[in-house]
Amino acid sequence: MATVKIPAPLRRFTHHQNDIPIDGVNVREVLKNLRQQFPVLEKHLFTEDQQLRNFVTLFLNNEDIRSLQGLDTPVKEGDEISIVPAIAGGMRKNEVILTPEEILRYSRHLIMPEVGMEGQKKLKSARILIVGMGGLGCPVSTYLTMAGVGTLGILDFDRVELSNLQRQPLYVTDDVGKLKVEVAKKRLNAMNPHVRIQVHPVQLTSENAMEILQDYDLVVDGTDNFPTRYLVNDACVLLKKPYVYGSLFRFEGQVTVFGGEGGPCYRCLYPEPPPPDLVPSCAEGGVLGVLPGFVGAWQALEAMKLILNEGESLRGRFILIDAIQGRAREFKIHPNPQCPACGNHPTIHRLIDYDEFCGAHRAEQAIQLDKDWEITPKELKALLGSKKDVVILDVREPVEYQICHLPGSRLIPLGELPYRLGELDTSEHIVIHCHTGSRSARAVQFLRQMGFTRVKNLKGGIDAWAEQVAPSMPRY
C-alpha cells in the first residue's frame, strides 16, 4: 500500500482528501487504481490517448520518476507518490503569436514542414547577436531579419567608409561617416518591422562581452581581427552558446559552427593566434566583393538551422571555400581534450586580455620608430622642393602602386626587399612609404640594420600624403 499525495486543486475531486492509500506494484498500477476510485481525475492527469499530461510530474518519495523507471517504477509498502504540477506558461519562447500580416510574409516558410508555424515561432523567439557589421554582418543581418528572427543584436563601433561599399550592401553612398549600427537598424527595420533590432555601438571587450552575449541564444561572427575572435569564442564557451564562425581572406572563405553542446571551439582548431602581421585583415589583404555575401549567407543559414533544430549543422565540419578555383572543401574538426577553453581540464575560466594574447601590442611596439627616423608629408614636400637627390622607395604591392603612387618613386614590395638590397645605395637619402606607414616602418628598421643610415619613414604613408599635400590623389 502506497500513499498518493494529491495537490490542492485536485482535492475537490477526492472529497478533499490529501493523502490517499492505494495499492499497486508499480506507479502505473497505482495510478490506474487511483483513477478507478476517482474517475474524474482522469482528464486532469491524462490526455485522450492515455499519456500523462505534460504538466503533470510524478515523484516517488523525493525522486522524479523520469529519473527512475518512469511509470514502471516499482512501488513498495509505505512509499509516497506525489502528483506535482509543473507550472509553465508565459515563456517568451512559446508565447509568440504570428499576426495575419506575418503569416503572409513568412508563408514560404510556413508551408515547409521543416519550418512551419512552430519553426517560425522559434525564429521569432530567437535572439541572435551579430558581432561586426561589415562584409559578413551585412548579409547575416539582412537574411536573418527577412527570415523573421525576433531579436537581432548588431554590434559595431565603426562608421561607414566609402571603401566598405564594395561589399557591404546595407550602406549607401550617403551613409559615409554615419554609425554603421544606426544605418543598419533603419534599413533592417524597413525590411521587416517585426524584428527587434538592438544596437550595440561599442567595441566588444573582456569587460563587456559576458554582459552583452548572455542576452542572446547564439552569436554570429562578423569580426575582422583575431583578438575579437578569441574573445567571442571564449565568451561563447563560458556561456555555452553556439558560435557561428565565418572568415574571409581575399578569395578564401571559411564557415563552421563552434561551441554549444560538446562541439569543438575555435581554440580546438587554433590554440594560438598566428603571429601578428602574418595574416592580414581585409583592409590590408583585400577581399573579393561577392565572397562576404556568400559566406555570410551560409552563416545565416547555419544560425537558422540551429534555431529550428533542423538539418545537419556544420558543427564539427569546417568548410573552406576557394572562390577563385570555384571549390569548397570540407574538413572534419574534433573537440580537443587538451583545449584550454573547452577541453577536459580547461584553464580559461574567465576572459583574458586578448590584445596581449594575440600580440597586438608587440606588433605595435615593433614598428615604433624613433622620431628622427620619420618624416611628415609636409616635410617631404619641402624636401622634394629643395633637394633633388632623394629616393622615394615604395614598399607596397604592385596592385597598390597602380592605384596611386608618388612621382618618381621606386617600387620594391616589402617581401622582396631583402633580395633587392643591391638596387639601393647606402649613400642615398631614402624616404620609404607604404599605404599607412606600418610596412614602411618595418622596411626602415630593416634597412637601418643593414647599414643604411639615411632612411626615413613617411609618417602615415601615401594615405597621409594624399590627405595632407595631394588632395587630387585617390585614396583607398
Place this chain on the structure above:
Amino acid sequence: MLRLPVELLEEIYRHVEVTYPEEGCGFLVGQWEDEEDVMVLQVLPVSNTRVDSRHNRYLISPEVFLQVNREVEKQSLEIVGFYHSHPDAPAKPSDFDRDYAWFGYVYMIVPAHRGKSGMPQVWKLTEDRSSFLPESLILLERRDMVWQR
C-alpha cells in the same frame, strides 16, 4: 474572485520589472475562502536563473514546487495560484499557458510594457480545460489587511 493586498501587488510589479525583458513568475500563496473566492496572503517570486535554459519550458520546476509546497503547508496555507509577466504583450493567456494550466489554480498575468508593469488580469481554467475565464481581482488597502488579521 481573487483578493490581493496592494503591497503584494507592488511586490509583484517590482519583481517583473526587474526581470524584464525576461518573464518573471512566482507563487501566490493564501487560502480559499470558499469554492470561488481566494485570498492571497503571500507572494513568492521564483528566481529566473532556474528557467534560463532555452529548451526548458518550465517556469517553475516540480522540485521547486515541492519545496515551496512543504514550507507553505507548515504555515497552514496553500499554493492558490501563480503569477507571471508577459513582457511587451497583453495580459491574455496564450495557448501555451492553457496547455500547461491546472484547473483549480488562479493564474495572474502581469503585462510589462517597455519594462513598466501594468494592471494584471486574473484567469481561471474551465473544468473541461477548453478555455480561460477572467476572474475579478479585488485590491485590498493596507488598513484592510490589518482589519483582516
